[in-house]
Amino acid sequence: MFNGLIALPWWGYILVTLFLTHITIVSVTVYLHRCQAHRAIELHPVVSHFFRFWLWLTTGMGTQEWVAVHRKHHAKVETEEDPHSPLIRGINKVLWEGTELYKAETAKQETLDQYGHETPDDWIERNIYRASTFGGIISMFIINFVLFGFIGITIWAVQMAWIPFFAAGVINGVGHWRGYRNFESPDASTNIVPIGILIGGEELHNNHHAFASSARFSVKSWEFDIGWMYIEAMRKLGWAKVKKLAPIPYLDDQKPVIDDDTVSAVITNRLHVMSDYAREVIADVYRDEMRKANVTRRRLLRKGKRLLHRTDVLLDQHAKQSLQSALAESDSLKVVYEYRLKLQAIWQEKSASHEHLVESLKDWCAQAEQTGIKALEDFAQHIRAYTLRPAVV
Numbered sequence: 001m002f003n004g005l006i007a008l009p010w011w012g013y014i015l016v017t018l019f020l021t022h023i024t025i026v027s028v029t030v031y032l033h034r035c036q037a038h039r040a041i042e043l044h045p046v047v048s049h050f051f052r053f054w055l056w057l058t059t060g061m062g063t064q065e066w067v068a069v070h071r072k073h074h075a076k077v078e079t080e081e082d083p084h085s086p087l088i089r090g091i092n093k094v095l096w097e098g099t100e101l102y103k104a105e106t107a108k109q110e111t112l113d114q115y116g117h118e119t120p121d122d123w124i125e126r127n128i129y130r131a132s133t134f135g136g137i138i139s140m141f142i143i144n145f146v147l148f149g150f151i152g153i154t155i156w157a158v159q160m161a162w163i164p165f166f167a168a169g170v171i172n173g174v175g176h177w178r179g180y181r182n183f184e185s186p187d188a189s190t191n192i193v194p195i196g197i198l199i200g201g202e203e204l205h206n207n208h209h210a211f212a213s214s215a216r217f218s219v220k221s222w223e224f225d226i227g228w229m230y231i232e233a234m235r236k237l238g239w240a241k242v243k244k245l246a247p248i249p250y251l252d253d254q255k256p257v258i259d260d261d262t263v264s265a266v267i268t269n270r271l272h273v274m275s276d277y278a279r280e281v282i283a284d285v286y287r288d289e290m291r292k293a294n295v296t297r298r299r300l301l302r303k304g305k306r307l308l309h310r311t312d313v314l315l316d317q318h319a320k321q322s323l324q325s326a327l328a329e330s331d332s333l334k335v336v337y338e339y340r341l342k343l344q345a346i347w348q349e350k351s352a353s354h355e356h357l358v359e360s361l362k363d364w365c366a367q368a369e370q371t372g373i374k375a376l377e378d379f380a381q382h383i384r385a386y387t388l389r390p391a392v393v
Contacts, residue, residue: 004149021162027051029200029227040215042241056136065106068116077187084172098168175205183210183271201225211246251385265386278309284375
C-alpha cells in the first residue's frame, strides 16, 4: 500500500507530475482567466464544471475570488490599489509572496462584491467548493498517496506549489518586470517569452494587457499560445465558443482619402499603430542619428532609446531627464517624438466628434508629410490605408 497502486520508473513520476500540473495551468488560463474573468470564451457546462472541480482539488481557489482579484488588477494596474504590482510592491514581494498578496485581497469583501460578479454561485459552489476550500486539497493528497504511495506526497507538494509560484509569482511579478513588449499599453506588462507552454500561454502577458478581452494571447506569427491551441481544439469539438479576439489591422493601399472608416480603424488598432510607429519611424530615425553621432552623443542617445516610445505614465523623473537629454541631441528625434504624442492625442479626445477626428488625422498626415523626415512621411502615407475588416472567428 505504501508503494501505491501504480508503480512507475523515476521519469514516469516526473511525467505524471508535469501532466497533472499542466491540467491545473490549463484550468486557470482557459476557465478562470479567459472564460470567467474576461468573458472571451464560453465553455460547455460540463467542461466548466470539470475545471471548477479540478481547481478545487489542486488549489482550493474559488472562481469568484480569483476573478475578482484579477479584474481589480486590470482596473487598478500599477497603482497602490493594484493587488500585486511589482512596480509598487517590489519584485521580490510579488515573486515570492504572491499567494499572501492574493489571500489578503480575497479577504476584502468590497473587492469580491465589486469585481467578482457573474461568477458561479450555485449550490455546489456555496456548500462544497467555497465552504470547504481545504477539502479538495486533502482529497488530492489522499488520491495521490493511494495511487503512488509516498512519492505521491511529493507529487502533491509540487501540485500545491505550482500555481502559487508560477501564476501568483512569475506571471504577476516577472510579467510586469522583465521581458519584451509588443505594445505600449499603459502598464508595465511584458511578454516573458514568445513560446507560451509552461504557463499555458500566460507568458504572453503584454499581449494580454494590450487586448485584455481577447481569447488568444499570441499576436505575432512567431509567438505560440498553447492555451489558444486547447481552445481551438475544444471549439472544434463543440465544447467552447470564442466570443472575442484582438482586432486585426487591415490596410487598403488603394484607399483614396482619410474618412470615417480610416479614423475608426486607426482608433480600433491604435496599439498596432503605435507599435508600427515605433518600429518604422522612431527606430529608423534613431539608427540614422546613431550613425552620425560622435561618442558623447551616442552615449546620450542610447540612454533614451527605450524611452522614445514608452508610454508617459511609466516614466519616472530620472527616465524623463534621460529622454529629454536624448531629444536635445537630435532635432529629428525630437520631431518624431512630438508627432508620436500628437498622433496619440487624436484618439484621446474623448468628446470630439467623428468629423473633428477625421480633420485631426488629415492635419496630422499633411503636417507629417512636410517635415522632410522620410520615415515619418512614409508612415503618414501608410496610416491613410487603414480600414476596418471584421476579425474572422
